[in-house]
Amino acid sequence: MTTFGDTYARSLERFGAVLREHGTLRLSTLGPAGTSSEYAAGHLRERLLAAGYPGPEVALHPTFGAVLDSVTGGRSEVALVPSAYRDATAFHWHPALRLLFHFAHPTPAYGLAARQGQAPDRTRLRISTMSEVSVLYPELCPPALRDRAVDWVPARSTMDAAQVLSRGDADLALTNDHGRHAHDLHWLARRPGAQIVWLLFTSLPLNTPPAAPASTDEDER
Template sequence: MLKFNIEFRPRIPPSNTLTLGTLGPSGTSSEYALIHVVSQLISEELSISTQLFNSFPELKEALLHNQVDLALVPHAYDQINEFYMEPSLELGFIFTYPTPIYGLAKKKNSSVIFKGSRLVTHPAPLPLLSKLLPDSQDESEIKVDLSLSTSDAAIQVKEGLADLAITNEKAAQIYDLEFISTYGKIHMSWSIFQKKSEEVHV
């Protein structure tokens, strides 16, 4: 496993409380990576808190409005350019860290008839679907809907709103699902963004 040796030294707020944000609800791969970042930043002089958001646009707005000091975003997010191109934000650090194992999950002790079933997934892991389905199963017979996160997908299955979810093992554990099949970990790269320091004009 890659060790995250952090060289990034974020600007510390006057309160000495650094707030980090990423995608939620609890169980996302982003939260998994955020926990690792926090473990590398912990010090006696600094208090660290975390916040989870329902979407990356909400996270971006929170960073712009000083609700969080740092925002963690995976490079698999298809609109990460919205962070890179925002004039008020700057890249603080890039690192690599693997996700939890991904797989196709269902409710425990339930049977699944693939034909006509509803599957939910965040857009990023959707390409894994062909690897997760049985060889005999035709993807076109499954209704696929997109969700805001891997945890949101797991929650929909837990609540009976969907039959299957592409999710990770952390979310599957939290929301009491079981894997039908697994793909493995994704070796992901991540960006940490912060607001640009305000320039003083004389």
């Protein structure tokens, strides 16, 4: 019987075979610099280098749609996508892509941020966020703001959410610690990062090793 460990080992073996055959891969993921996706790409690069493989060349894109176009259009060989991305199915079901590998890695700390020296004074709060992150708001909202109505200001990434706030187009932002630091914001509330499964898709042909034959009752006797 093929075990879970066997299956994961085969996935790692397949990834190693791709790296040995193609060398340095071009990897596309969500930008700009400082997103949780770039953070995960850096972790993957460090682990590959430590294992003796070449680290990928990382290209950052403004949206996951652009990431998808890059890998399906041949401008990159692999795409790195978090399992928490709401439209990850666009990668899973794309006829030109295959899931090459996956790994778990935590995001930076997330929180509700404001501009330095400013407190929200509107009756309705404008909050910049990615839609996937907006679910954190009830947990992070300070008691003094819980009676305020909210208008969501869409952002393409956690870093973009921080930038929207810093230029005055929102009152608060749901962002990560890199975004808070890059745009000189301060936390109203924060929470630890989450352990996320990161998905690595490729447009390269995969020569998957044959599956081990299932054991039979006769084999086990």
